[in-house]
Amino acid sequence: MASLLITHIGTLVGLHPKEQLMLRGPEMSHLPTLEDAWLLCENGLISDFGTMDALPGKLPNDLETLSAEGGYVLPSWCDSHSHIVFAAPREEEFVMKIAGKSYEEIAAAGGGILNSAAKMQQATEEALFETAAIRLNDMIQQGTAALEIKSGYGLSVGSELKMLRVIRRLKESFPIPIKASFLAAHAFPIAYKNNHQGYISQIIDEMLPQISAEGLADYMDVFCETGFFSVEETDQLLTAAAKYGLKPKIHANQLSVSGGVQIGVKHQAISVDHLEATDEAAIAALSNGNTIATLLPSCSFYLGIPFANARALIQANAPVALASDYNPGSTPSGNMNFVLSLGCIKLKMLPEEAINACTLNGAAAMELSRETGSITKGKKANLIITRPISSLAFLPYSFGQSQIKTIIINGKIR
Numbered sequence: 001m002a003s004l005l006i007t008h009i010g011t012l013v014g015l016h017p018k019e020q021l022m023l024r025g026p027e028m029s030h031l032p033t034l035e036d037a038w039l040l041c042e043n044g045l046i047s048d049f050g051t052m053d054a055l056p057g058k059l060p061n062d063l064e065t066l067s068a069e070g071g072y073v074l075p076s077w078c079d080s081h082s083h084i085v086f087a088a089p090r091e092e093e094f095v096m097k098i099a100g101k102s103y104e105e106i107a108a109a110g111g112g113i114l115n116s117a118a119k120m121q122q123a124t125e126e127a128l129f130e131t132a133a134i135r136l137n138d139m140i141q142q143g144t145a146a147l148e149i150k151s152g153y154g155l156s157v158g159s160e161l162k163m164l165r166v167i168r169r170l171k172e173s174f175p176i177p178i179k180a181s182f183l184a185a186h187a188f189p190i191a192y193k194n195n196h197q198g199y200i201s202q203i204i205d206e207m208l209p210q211i212s213a214e215g216l217a218d219y220m221d222v223f224c225e226t227g228f229f230s231v232e233e234t235d236q237l238l239t240a241a242a243k244y245g246l247k248p249k250i251h252a253n254q255l256s257v258s259g260g261v262q263i264g265v266k267h268q269a270i271s272v273d274h275l276e277a278t279d280e281a282a283i284a285a286l287s288n289g290n291t292i293a294t295l296l297p298s299c300s301f302y303l304g305i306p307f308a309n310a311r312a313l314i315q316a317n318a319p320v321a322l323a324s325d326y327n328p329g330s331t332p333s334g335n336m337n338f339v340l341s342l343g344c345i346k347l348k349m350l351p352e353e354a355i356n357a358c359t360l361n362g363a364a365a366m367e368l369s370r371e372t373g374s375i376t377k378g379k380k381a382n383l384i385i386t387r388p389i390s391s392l393a394f395l396p397y398s399f400g401q402s403q404i405k406t407i408i409i410n411g412k413i414r
C-alpha cells in the first residue's frame, strides 16, 4: 500500500494521546493542535506527524505527497447514530409538518415509523443496499468515516433480519468502520397495538436468537418514549439482549421525559441518545458516568422541538457526543458539518467541544475510539483536509458552506 505524506498543514487538529478514549465535562474543551505541520500515513494508519521545520529525513520509497496548502487537517467525523437503511423518503410528512402537524400527530395517524415499516416490507435487499450506499457515499464525501446504523423499520422477524443483512453488506463493502444496532423496539406494529407483550416476545424469543446466531448486531436499541416503549418494557428488552452480549445504545427523552436515561444508565448503556426533554434527574444520572449523552441537534432543528441541554450535561461532567440521526422522518440529513454548526449555534458548545463531540466522543459511542476519532499515531488515517480557513471557529461558523477540500480514507485520497 502506498504511503501518503501530507505537507503544509496550516493546523493539525485533535492530537489526543492514545490513552484518551473519551472526553467528559471540562475536558471536552481541550483540543490539542499543531501549527504548520506534516502528517505521514502508512498502511492506512497515521504513522507520524511533526512541524514543517522538521520534516522526516527517512521517508518510505512508495511515497505520494499532498500539500494541504495551509488548510486544516482534522480527524474524520464519527457519526454514532443513524437510520440510513430505509425504503423511501417521507416528504409527504414534511409537507404535513409545514401545515402544522406535530411528529406525534403524524405518527398517531399511521405515518412516522409505521409508514416506513409498511414500505420496508416490500423493499428488496438489493434496493435497500443501493439506496443506503448512495446516502453513505454522500456522508463520506461530507467527512464521515465511522458510522452506526440501526434497523427498526422492519418490525417483523423477516424485515428486521433483512435490514440487518443490508447493514452487514454495507460493513463488508465500505472502507470505514460501521456498527449495527438492533432496533426492532422502535414502534409497536399495528397488529400488536394492544398486545405489547406479544411483540416483545417476538423480539426476545424469535429475533434475538437469530440475530445472535448470525452475528448481525453489535448493540441493542429501544425507543423509550411515551406512546412507544415504556421504561418497564425497555428494562425487559435490555435484560434479554444482555443475555446475547448486546450492550444498549438507546433512544431516550426525545419527545418527553421518559425515564429512558435512567434505565439506560442502569443497564450500563454505551450511550443514551436524543435527550431533548432532559430534566435534572436525567442529568444527575449521567453525571460523572461512562454512558455517553449523544445529542442530535439536526433532529431538533428539523422537527422544531427543543434542543438538548448540552451545557448542563458538560457542567455535570458527562461525556457528550454529537451525531446526525439521519433518517426519513425526523432528520433527513446526514451532514455532520451541519451537526457541528448546530452544536455550536444551538447547543452553545464551544467549537473545540463540538469537534471533540463529533470525533473522539462519537468514536467512543461506537466503542471505536482505540482505532479512530483523533490524530494519534496508530489510528486510522481517516482525515478531513479543509480549504485554508482563518480559525477553527470558522468551520462551525460558516454553516451550510462546505470547507472540505479533500477526504482521506485509510491513508488514500478519496
Ligand SMILES: N=CN[C@@H](CCC(=O)O)C(=O)O
Pocket: 083, 112, 113, 116, 223, 251, 254, 299, 325, 327, 328, 329, 330, 331
Ligand atoms: N425517534 C425515533 N427514531 C428516529 C425517527 C424515526 C422516524 O421518524 O422514522 C429518531 O431517532 O428521530
Ligand SMILES: [Zn+2]
Pocket: 081, 082, 083, 251, 325, 327
Ligand atoms: Zn434515531
